[in-house]
Amino acid sequence: RLGPIATALAAAGRVLPAGSCDTVGIAGLALGGGVGLLDRKYGLTCDHLEAARIVTADGRVRTVSRSVEPDLFWALRGGGGGNFGIVTGFTFRTVPLLDVVTFALKFPSGTQAALFAAWQEWLPAMPDELWCGVNIDAVTANAGGTFLGTEARLKELLDDLVRRVGTPPAERGTRVLDHLSAMRSFDEPESRPGAAAARAAYVGTSRMLLRPAPDPAAVVEVLVRDPGVGTLI
Structure with missing residues (x-):
């Protein structure tokens, strides 16, 4: 999870650009891209992935990188939704602590x-x-x-x-x-649903805007229509 990773790296004076929630798993974050607080300067978490160890459907254990099976490596860096095998290890490039x-x-x-x-x-x-x-x-x-x-x-x-x-x-x-x-x-942490029933009632989704919304007021009208829905942009 991100919390222990960030703590260990900070002790060494390093940072892995990643998300802000301690309980998020590094595997799901990196395999999905990995948006975080430093991404405009340093890129996504997946941009810092140097190599990955993966067990593919044929039972083989492979270590992939830009130079070894680059297509599979590309798919693991946000291109495949984590569906190309079970990743059991990551090698990341980090940046200095700031x-x-x-x-x-x-x-x-x-x-x-x-x-x-x-x-x-x-x-x-x-x-x-x-x-x-x-x-x-x-x-x-x-x-x-x-x-x-x-x-x-x-x-x-x-x-x-x-x-x-x-x-x-x-x-x-x-x-x-x-x-x-x-x-x-x-x-x-206090905003996270705790009980199973509460978690079942909590749903999140995301969308990508490729250009500025031409009618911001119309977008916001939809976003604020339901008092039980919040939007983080």
């Missing part, structure tokens, strides 16, 4: 459409060192993320987002953290 500035902006209810419209135009123009997600539901319009730079520079970038939204956030904050602490600050 301090991270985390940030959170909470906008007033009613600004969901304005935030989504501003965010989807603002983020592509931002430096790769900045990662930002938006959380929208019937009452929530929040933005939060990480920046591999100074708080002063981050303030300038966030001021631009606020200007585009057109409404100042009700709350705004930044913190400088080591990467491990930053990762854990985005994990929300």
Whole structure:
């Protein structure tokens, strides 16, 4: 799981770009791509996979890489949904441990459409060192993320987002953290369903937008229609 991996790497001064939830398994994350807090700067988790040991359907144990069975290696890096065998080992390339500035902006209810419209135009123009997600539901319009730079520079970038939204956030904050602490600050163990019945009632899905939504207000209208549904963009 990501928690022990991140802890062990941090002790060695290294980071594997990955997700923020301690309980997520590294296998499922890497074989599916692996979105995380540093991916705009360093890429997905699968981009750092150097080799994998896999048991294929014919019972053979293979170690694949860019130079050994490259097609199978490609399929294991998000291209095949983890359906080409049982992967029993991974070799990853890591990056040096860095301090991270985390940030959170909470906008007033009613600004969901304005935030989504501003965010989807603002983020592509931002430096790769900045990662930002938006959380929208019937009452929530929040933005939060990480920046591999100074708080002063981050303030300038966030001021631009606020200007585009057109409404100042009700709350705004930044913190400088080591990467491990930053990762854990985005994990929300208390939000995870606990009992089996609760887990059965919890469903998540995802979609990929290849271009800006032409009508952000119409998208948000659908997203906030059900008070029991939240969207992380």
